[in-house]
Amino acid sequence: MKKILLGLAALFLCIQASQAQLLPSLKLGVKGALNFSSLRADGKWLNSDTKTGFQAGIWGRVGAAGFHVQPELYYTQKKAGYESDEGNGEATFKSLDLPILLGTKIGIGPVGFRIQAGPVFSFAQDGKVTFGSALDKESYKKSSTGLIGGIGADISKFTVDLRYEHGLNKLSTEGGDRGSQRISMWSIGVGYAFL
Template structure:
């Protein structure tokens, strides 16, 4: 009798889990993050120290069969400390609207789960400035949009989301040199729906 009852419980749990994986899911939320960015320059116009910026925005997640697509949109302020070959020092700030489209999977049951995500990120420049450096202040040479790739891990605890991600710039920010953003972010979000 005990074996039959245990078998029945396992069978019901397996069916419930399988159906949960096949039903579509939808979430919508807000997020904020701290970004730790640096500016890579292979042309050696300048080297970059890591500085802290921020991100504020919204995210959505549509899932089916254990996988999900998570588009986001957020306002980002990316900063980098700069030292040129001529020993000029200053700070660069890039403000943009960023749109990552992440593909991922969630491991876990119920309100607690861990996520692995990766995908492209598209940045649309809003403003920017470089302070105290004459070589890098020509903003006409900076592109108005760029593309990168982003990936990371996260956790969901009920409606709370936590993410750690790395962004690697694929396109040059400047038409005069090879300058790409590299950034780690630590984010906190809340699911509204």
């Protein structure tokens, strides 16, 4: 009798979990992250060291049937140490980033693990790139596109994410090796869902 009752309880929980995944859900929250970025170029013009920057912004998640769409909007500061023919220094890129992630969540109740990927659109703030103390406004594009993907976990209203972002288009308007610059970045972030 005990085995039958335990079996019925397990079946009931599985049905409840599957029905919960079929219902649409909505979450809104805030997030912050540390990022570790580097700047790459073809040829020997640029060798980049990884430097630490940050992200801060908002996110939303709409999902049903185990899948979700998660748009985000955050301010990002990406830094990269560089070594070039002209000398060494640090480049700083400030942008407003808009990733649109598609993903799935595995878990029951308040604990779940996520896999997400999608495009990210970056819009430079004031069109400025800082190299040391000098500003370079003319040599860099005002927007760029990349791909972002990663894993995450939800624990009640808190979220944790580990992501990798790879720039798809060239950042510089110049030709040759200088024009082939792309940013790649790892980030680890935490968030809180207030809805």
